[in-house]
Amino acid sequence: HYQGIIFDLDGVICHTDAYHYLAWKKLADRLGVYFDKQINNRLRGISRMESLDIILENSKNVYTDAEKHEFAEEKNEYYRQLLVQMSPADLSADVKNTLDILRKIGCKLAIGSSSKNARYILERIGLGHYFDAVVDGNEIQHSKPDPEVFLLAAQRLGIVSSSCLVVEDAAAGIEAAVRGGFDAAGLGDARVSPFAKYHLIQFDELIDII
Numbered sequence: 001h002y003q004g005i006i007f008d009l010d011g012v013i014c015h016t017d018a019y020h021y022l023a024w025k026k027l028a029d030r031l032g033v034y035f036d037k038q039i040n041n042r043l044r045g046i047s048r049m050e051s052l053d054i055i056l057e058n059s060k061n062v063y064t065d066a067e068k069h070e071f072a073e074e075k076n077e078y079y080r081q082l083l084v085q086m087s088p089a090d091l092s093a094d095v096k097n098t099l100d101i102l103r104k105i106g107c108k109l110a111i112g113s114s115s116k117n118a119r120y121i122l123e124r125i126g127l128g129h130y131f132d133a134v135v136d137g138n139e140i141q142h143s144k145p146d147p148e149v150f151l152l153a154a155q156r157l158g159i160v161s162s163s164c165l166v167v168e169d170a171a172a173g174i175e176a177a178v179r180g181g182f183d184a185a186g187l188g189d190a191r192v193s194p195f196a197k198y199h200l201i202q203f204d205e206l207i208d209i210i
């Protein structure tokens with residue numbers, strides 16, 4: 001009953017969330033700021049600069065905007081070094097087979113990601129030309145929990161939000177979906193979200209929903 005599905009990228013299609021953690025950890029260690037996986041979970045789906053602000057909540061120092069931009073750039077360089085090693089082997093068979101089935105039954109497929117690296121990641125894992133629409137962090141003014149990224153993706157697919165499902169691993173992403181008028185399916189960290197209509201343990205459960 002959904003004509004289209006909009007997928008979050010990091011944490012849903014592939015596990016770049018582990019790389020975000022390693023890159024932020026390297027920056028935090030250099031700055032002498034406490035950072036752990038629980039804090040990392042708060043960064044899911046939100047923008048790079050907003051993530052940095054959350055990390056710096058544990059810093060005794062106050063930094064200028066110019067310094068913060070340098071830190072964000074430094075983290076992104078660490079992160080990009082980790083992305084270089086990604087290949088189509090980083091796309092699980094479960095995800096790839098499910099996407100192929102969904103597409104075969106006529107579902108339009110899009111990506112709605114806060115990441116400015118989304119297109120590069122899609123290329124690395126062999127999905128560079130796969131989706132009907134890709135909207136990423138370079139094209140939006142407000143990142144999740146604002147619905148902008150998903151609304152733009154639905155518009156590109158030519159489908160109204162009420163006929164699109166959003167698949168997310170982040171609380172901020174589920175909130176963005178609901179605010180945009182979409183039904184949401186929560187995976188991973190967001191599986192227990194009370195705002196998600198569907199709670200997925202495995203990606204291929206999407207086939208039964210559609």
Ligand code: B16
Pocket residue numbers: 008009010011020043044045046047048051076112113114115116117118137170
């Ligand atoms: P970048 P998603 C999000 O991707 C990540 O979940 C979030 O942790 C990250 O801060 C954000 O992208 C920005 O990423 O630094 O690459 O621009 O989950 O919306 O696909």
Ligand code: MG
Pocket residue numbers: 008009010011012044045168169170173
């Ligand atoms: Mg995500």
